[in-house]
Amino acid sequence: MTRLEQTAPATVLSVNNVKKRIRQKEIIKGISFEVYAGEIFGFLGPNGSGKTTTIRMLVDLIRPTEGSIKICGFDVHKQHDEALRCVGCIVENPELYPYLTGWENLAHFARMLPDVDEARIAEVVEIVAMDQRIHDKVRTYSLGMRQRLGIAQALLGRPKLLILDEPTNGLDPQGIKEMREFIRRLAQDGLSLFVSSHLLSEIQQLCDRVAIISHGEVIRVGKVDELVAQGGSVVWSVGVHDEAQRLIAGSPHVQAVDETAEEPATAGQAALLRIVTRMDRAGIPALSRELLAHGVDLYGVEVKNPTLEDLFLSLTEGEKIG
């Protein structure tokens, strides 16, 4: 192995210029991204953006019109068996056979995987903490239990990549918290994860890198930290003063003023101006000294931490379904 191969991260999933046309309409217009070994990769997109279609293409449920998808180096369509041996997935709701018990369901799917014996099934049941109810019929399970059973079947084959489509769908806050911790644990054990979710706050906490898809195209791919750092703002709350806006807008530290809002006086609080600016934190002391020097009443300086949600909404603004 050359030094180059040792240092380059192993690619667990690679999507190359994938397109999909359904009945003359191009739903996926050429997307490419890569997921490296050992990372948690988030996949975001509004409804109707082609997110579900893409996920289904990753596991050979839908065949792309053009392009290729490789898992662990194996083409998902041409080397179906080898590729799918590396991956476990839940696509949308985790549906299982309701008239079988949880254990029987797992045994049924275990038979389709090489090297999965009863010990492994028991192990997986333990990982998802389903020991108590595993021998009850699936029709008696709650949604949370079905989710866990779904993850169990995905983990059976000791996959290198786990694809989770909306894993927190329908879970209560406790369930969501457990799922988050569970995903973190799995990642610590060396599993790569591909998670698609609507809960942007979750993705921001959980994922190392994200891709944002909109209208069938991937509009951003990159590390969460980097993407999000581009969006911070500082909100100045000052007393109503003619000079205030001019001073702030004209300051060399301020890159732009996003909005100005007047807040009317309430009991115990004089009227305010809230000015949202884009600026570097380092410029706050200088600007505040300048404002004070001109007699502007300074009520507050708020550093707004950037969120993925802000970035996401601004990027996919105006996306309409269909």
Next chain:
Amino acid sequence: MIKKKRFYVILLILLALIPMFTYAQMRVAQNAQKQFGTTDWRVQQRQNINDWERRLSSARTPEEWKQRLQAQIQIANYYLDNDVDPSSPNAVTFTREFMRNAVGLFIPLIIMVISADIVSSEHSTGTIKLLLTRPVRRWKILMSKLLTVVFFTSLTVIATAVLCYVVSGLVFGFGGWTAPTFVGMQISGADVDFSHVRAVDQSYFMWMELGLVWFSSLVVALMSLMTSVLIRSTAAGMGVMLAVLISGTILVNMVSSWESAKYLFMVNLDLTKYLTGSLPPIPGMDLSFSLTVLGIWAIASLIVSFAVFARRDVLN
């Protein structure tokens, strides 16, 4: 042990219907006894022949029915001359007759009920996503479905025969295995060719009949499998198969003048009538013809099933 309860429901249905038919048969025998004052079959046979001859001479009988009547009379006389009772009342005869009557519609329907949703139910419950995302090629998945369908078809045919025998045997007695019956009569138009006729034990006849019923049922099962692959809604798929099978029974009675109808699979399902020499619905049909037609339909539906299943996008 069989997790899906549907097969047990089928068995229950059989258990409800077969006693009904057994009882009906019993009443027929009792009636004949009352009418003729004797259970001697020869008396009834002669009476039947007289009835048919009378209908033959009537001016209102259509030409094709006349031909059929002439053939029937010849066959009945043959049995009479050789002193063989064409329908001795015992469990074996009952089973034989039941299977012969059921192969046209009843057995195809129960086979259809079991096989028509084998693939479409995976789509409707969503478990198809789990099946297809395994490291197993799609054709292998469909092959397993195919083998299941073959297994259940065989099981159903055997179960029907066994239940018939057991239930009717309780009423009519379990004998009849060695009672003779005739095979090999060839009918063309109004003439019956007796040159190839030979007497066989009823047990031999039963095995031949079961074999033909099994083959016919298998073709129905394969067509249901194809319907299940093509139509992802179970209800719609079953409806289509139901309509096709029932139209078969109607066509059989109506189409003696529509020659090309003999290439439709449902018209060829009743293979057992070739054993007894009954007149086929359309002239020119014989056992090898029907077997070939059914075989071609079976192979075609297999090809379509595998081709569609292997390339389909699972969009929802």
